[in-house]
Amino acid sequence: LKLSSHNLCFLGYGNVNRSLAELLLDREQELRERHGTSFRITGIASRSLGWIANAEGLDPGEVAAQPPSGANSQDRHSQSDVRSWLAAAKCDVLFEATSLNVESGRPAVDHIRAALEHGAHAITANKGPIVHAYRELRDLAAARGRKFLFESTVMDGVPIFSLFDQLPAIRLQGFHGILNSTTNVILSEMEDGLSFEEALRKAQALGIAETDASHDIDGWDAAVKTAALITVLMDVSVKLEEIGREGIRNLSAAAVRAARKEGRPYKLVCRATKTENGVEASVRPERISAMDPMARITGSSSYIYFETDIFPGLAITEETPGLYATAYGMLADFVRAVWE
Amino acid sequence: LKLSSHNLCFLGYGNVNRSLAELLLDREQELRERHGTSFRITGIASRSLGWIANAEGLDPGEVAAQPPSGANSQDRHSQSDVRSWLAAAKCDVLFEATSLNVESGRPAVDHIRAALEHGAHAITANKGPIVHAYRELRDLAAARGRKFLFESTVMDGVPIFSLFDQLPAIRLQGFHGILNSTTNVILSEMEDGLSFEEALRKAQALGIAETDASHDIDGWDAAVKTAALITVLMDVSVKLEEIGREGIRNLSAAAVRAARKEGRPYKLVCRATKTENGVEASVRPERISAMDPMARITGSSSYIYFETDIFPGLAITEETPGLYATAYGMLADFVRAVWE
Numbered sequence: 001l002k003l004s005s006h007n008l009c010f011l012g013y014g015n016v017n018r019s020l021a022e023l024l025l026d027r028e029q030e031l032r033e034r035h036g037t038s039f040r041i042t043g044i045a046s047r048s049l050g051w052i053a054n055a056e057g058l059d060p061g062e063v064a065a066q067p068p069s070g071a072n073s074q075d076r077h078s079q080s081d082v083r084s085w086l087a088a089a090k091c092d093v094l095f096e097a098t099s100l101n102v103e104s105g106r107p108a109v110d111h112i113r114a115a116l117e118h119g120a121h122a123i124t125a126n127k128g129p130i131v132h133a134y135r136e137l138r139d140l141a142a143a144r145g146r147k148f149l150f151e152s153t154v155m156d157g158v159p160i161f162s163l164f165d166q167l168p169a170i171r172l173q174g175f176h177g178i179l180n181s182t183t184n185v186i187l188s189e190m191e192d193g194l195s196f197e198e199a200l201r202k203a204q205a206l207g208i209a210e211t212d213a214s215h216d217i218d219g220w221d222a223a224v225k226t227a228a229l230i231t232v233l234m235d236v237s238v239k240l241e242e243i244g245r246e247g248i249r250n251l252s253a254a255a256v257r258a259a260r261k262e263g264r265p266y267k268l269v270c271r272a273t274k275t276e277n278g279v280e281a282s283v284r285p286e287r288i289s290a291m292d293p294m295a296r297i298t299g300s301s302s303y304i305y306f307e308t309d310i311f312p313g314l315a316i317t318e319e320t321p322g323l324y325a326t327a328y329g330m331l332a333d334f335v336r337a338v339w340e
Numbered sequence: 341l342k343l344s345s346h347n348l349c350f351l352g353y354g355n356v357n358r359s360l361a362e363l364l365l366d367r368e369q370e371l372r373e374r375h376g377t378s379f380r381i382t383g384i385a386s387r388s389l390g391w392i393a394n395a396e397g398l399d400p401g402e403v404a405a406q407p408p409s410g411a412n413s414q415d416r417h418s419q420s421d422v423r424s425w426l427a428a429a430k431c432d433v434l435f436e437a438t439s440l441n442v443e444s445g446r447p448a449v450d451h452i453r454a455a456l457e458h459g460a461h462a463i464t465a466n467k468g469p470i471v472h473a474y475r476e477l478r479d480l481a482a483a484r485g486r487k488f489l490f491e492s493t494v495m496d497g498v499p500i501f502s503l504f505d506q507l508p509a510i511r512l513q514g515f516h517g518i519l520n521s522t523t524n525v526i527l528s529e530m531e532d533g534l535s536f537e538e539a540l541r542k543a544q545a546l547g548i549a550e551t552d553a554s555h556d557i558d559g560w561d562a563a564v565k566t567a568a569l570i571t572v573l574m575d576v577s578v579k580l581e582e583i584g585r586e587g588i589r590n591l592s593a594a595a596v597r598a599a600r601k602e603g604r605p606y607k608l609v610c611r612a613t614k615t616e617n618g619v620e621a622s623v624r625p626e627r628i629s630a631m632d633p634m635a636r637i638t639g640s641s642s643y644i645y646f647e648t649d650i651f652p653g654l655a656i657t658e659e660t661p662g663l664y665a666t667a668y669g670m671l672a673d674f675v676r677a678v679w680e
Contacts, residue, residue: 030509158651162506166499168675169370170668293633293657301653310668311498313641313659317633320652328510328650335508 003036006338007055009043009091009120011082011111012098013064015207016125016152019327020095021060027331035335043089051079053088082111086118093337095330096124105132116140116148121337123330125152127221130228131240149333154179154225155302156321157329162336163316164233170308172233174273177304178297179225181321182209182216183248183268188298190253191260208300218247219268222283226270234272236279244282251285263290267297293317343376346678347395349383349431349460351422351451352438353404355547356465356492359667360435361400367671375675383429391419393428422451426458433677435670436464445472456480456488461677463670465492467561470568471580489673494519494565495642496661497669502676503656504573510648512573514613517644518637519565521661522549522556523588523608528638530593531600548640558587559608562623566610574612576619584622591625603630607637633657 008024010017021041024031031037040057044064052063079085086094094115096108105128112129115122116137129137130150141148154160164172178184182203189199200217203209215221223243230238248268259266264287272281288295293315297303305315318325348364350357361381364371371377380397384404392403419425426434434455436448445468452469455462456477469477470490481488494500504512518524525548529539540557543549555561563583570578588608599606604627612621628635633655637643645655658665 027509035508158654159503159506163499163503166502166506166672166676168375168672168679169367291636293636296631296633310662310664311658312662313657314498315655315657315659317655317657318651318653319655322650322652324650332506332508336506339508 003032003038004338005038005040006092006334007042007090008039008093008095008334009045009053009086009089010041010060010095010097011043011045012096013044013046013049014097014099016097016326016330017095018060018064019324020097020330023324023327023331024334025060031335035339037335037338039093039334043085043091045082045085051081051085053079053085055088055090082114083118086115086120091115091118091120093121093123093334095334096122096126096129097330098126101128105129109133109137112137112148113140116144116146119144119146121147121149121334123147123149123333123337125150125326125330127153127224127228130231131224134228134231135237147333147337149337150228151333151336152326152329153228155304155316155318156325157327157332158302158316158318158321158325159329159332160229160304160316161232162332167308167310170310172274173307173309174271175229175233175304175306176269176271176294178267178294178302179270179304180216180219180222180268181300181302182213183219183222184297184301185209185299186217187248187251187256187266187268190251190256191265193257195253196249196251206300217249219245219283222268222270226272226281226283230272230279230281234274234279236274238279238281242281244284246284248285259287263295264288265295267294269294343372343378344678345378345380346432346674347382347430348379348433348435348674349385349393349426349429349455350381350400350435350437351383351385352436353384353386353389354437354439356437356666356670357435358400358404359664360437360670363664363667363671364674365400371675375679377675377678379433379674383425383431385422385425391421391425393419393425395428395430422454423458426455426460431455431458431460433461433463433674435674436462436466436469437670438466441468445469449473449477452477452488453480456484456486459484459486461487461489461674463487463489463673463677465490465666465670467493467564467568470571471564474568474571475577487673487677489677490568491673492666492669493568495644495656495658496665497667497672498656498658498661498665499669499672500569500644500656501572502672507648507650510650512614513647513649514611515569515573515644515646516609516611516634518607518634518642519610519644520556520559520562520608521640521642522553523559523562524637524641525549525639526557527588527591527596527606527608530591530596531605533597535593536589536591557589559585559623560587562608562610566612566621566623570612570619570621574614574619576614578619578621582621584624586624588625599627603635604628605635607634609634
């Protein structure tokens with residue numbers, strides 16, 4: 001086994017990238033011995049930390065320490081923008097996990113473009129770049145002989161996009177599923193007796209919903225994921241506003257409980273179907289038949305059902321994802337990018 | 341896109357390889373345009389046809405015609421064994437689909453060994469070689485720089501083995517599922533009122549059960565699939581006799597119907613769990629909780645649930661596979677083998 005070594009850079013240093021750094025260090029031996037891949041962390045950047053780079057290697061624990069201490073403290077704020085930071089870190093692989101701007105995909109799109117132009121692989125957990133700039137970034141990556149990968153954007157790193165890389169010459173006619181955890185947790189908690197507000201607070205306390213959860217509740221997150229799947233797997237350009245979208249804000253707790261009692265619970269369902277001219281897609285609360293597997297996707301679990309010409313129904317269920325699921329998707333993208 | 345061209349050989353020319361030849365011709369354009377892969381069929385061999393080879397290309401319709409006619413008839417019986425046939429066909433990819441000998445894996449193991457030593461990729465729908473010779477054939481393929489692939493051996497070509505190729509450094513702790521269609525169809529039909537014998541005849545009429553269905557009914561097929569998954573995905577050597585095995589022959593129609601009525605139906609369940617010293621595995625009829633997704637896997641559908649450290653529950657469901665599902669798995673293996 002030939003061993004290849006890679007300089008890794010983390011842009012955005014919240015939950016996802018911190019978990020990824022931990023997971024990479026935890027799996028260092030397996031990556032080396034089973035996948036011929038070794039690494040060092042040479043760049044970490046975030047709004048609060050600044051642009052930290054050291055091509056000789058950084059200690060992520062040291063970097064995250066407040067206040068800064070030790071040998072690496074001089075690396076802090078050593079650069080002033082993403083391009084000089086990538087260069088100073090001699091970056092081979094960028095992990096992009098800044099927060100999402102649904103409307104523009106910025107600044108993630110710029111970060112990824114900069115990484116690919118620098119000659120690094122770009123791996124993101126950020127759905128914006130796919131919805132706003134998929135074709136440009138895909139073609140740029142191909143032209144530079146680098147990879148643009150984004151497995152963690154849908155279903156927490158369960159290999160959905162990679163699965164379709166394994167399905168050559170298949171025809172995807174449509175899909176449906178439950179792709180947003182926050183609303184699914186809220187609906188499950190409402191079925192169990194909580195009000196909408198109580199359920200939302202519980203989801204926030206569990207770390208599933210963000211402080212501003214309107215992005216989830218109003219169906220934006222599910223719509224962006226639906227758009228990402230359509231864009232990549234169906235190769236159809238779709239704008240976010242073309243996806244019929246309705247959130248769960250107007251569902252009363254009484255209606256949610258009654259629906260479950262009748263055996264036909266409410267779920268926030270994503271749907272897409274190929275048409276002659278493109279794709280029809282929607283995100284909205286639907287009452288699910290008791291026989292449908294979606295009826296039992298509760299809490300933070302998720303589900304997707306693909307209709308293809310070869311497999312009329314191919315479904316993937318993720319039950320109660322682990323804490324490292326999203327970070328793992330990025331680790332797996334790293335191996336996909338560098339493993340020959 | 342660089343176009344690569346490959347000589348394909350079919351060994352065994354029953355349902356699976358005939359469907360594969362049809363599917364390849366149907367998808368020729370997509371394979372060429374999207375995957376840079378073109379092919380011609382240069383070898384077809386079976387007990388009834390003999391060893392037919394022509395490095396300039398064969399017409400599969402012509403070959404299968406009885407009695408032989410036209411220009412290719414002189415290629416018939418042109419060779420006397422697998423090695424000279426592979427050489428005469430200038431074989432790049434062997435599709436092995438001869439009938440399975442559970443006890444020895446023969447002759448499939450010999451065919452695959454011959455193909456790899458000849459310098460061809462070897463793709464099989466045959467579980468025997470995995471259970472009996474996986475490590476040898478894997479290592480031989482690696483030494484020759486060729487691929488040994490077998491996606492069609494479990495769940496009709498749904499990418500199960502390929503999925504785990506996309507899951508680096510993950511730890512698989514166990515799995516359970518429903519992997520044998522014949523017994524699942526029989527159980528579903530018994531629930532609907534047929535006797536065991538009537539249900540078996542119906543499965544045979546549908547082309548799902550073979551004339552001698554004891555291989556399915558007594559749990560051998562499910563046990564071989566379980567052993568294949570353990571061998572490849574858990575990297576544990578397991579012998580078929582180490583898997584506790586009980587078929588559905590002793591279930592009465594009355595018991596099967598009563599179990600379904602009570603909401604806890606019988607299913608032939610495959611299970612494997614990692615232990616300190618290896619793996620514990622079984623195939624046997626179990627009564628399934630109504631809440632378990634397995635309860636609604638009826639007819640020819642199948643299901644597998646993987647327990648991993650990253651994804652505590654990652655499940656794949658195949659609903660009512662299409663006619664070309666198994667052949668498709670071999671087509672996908674072909675693209676995996678040759679696509680750079």
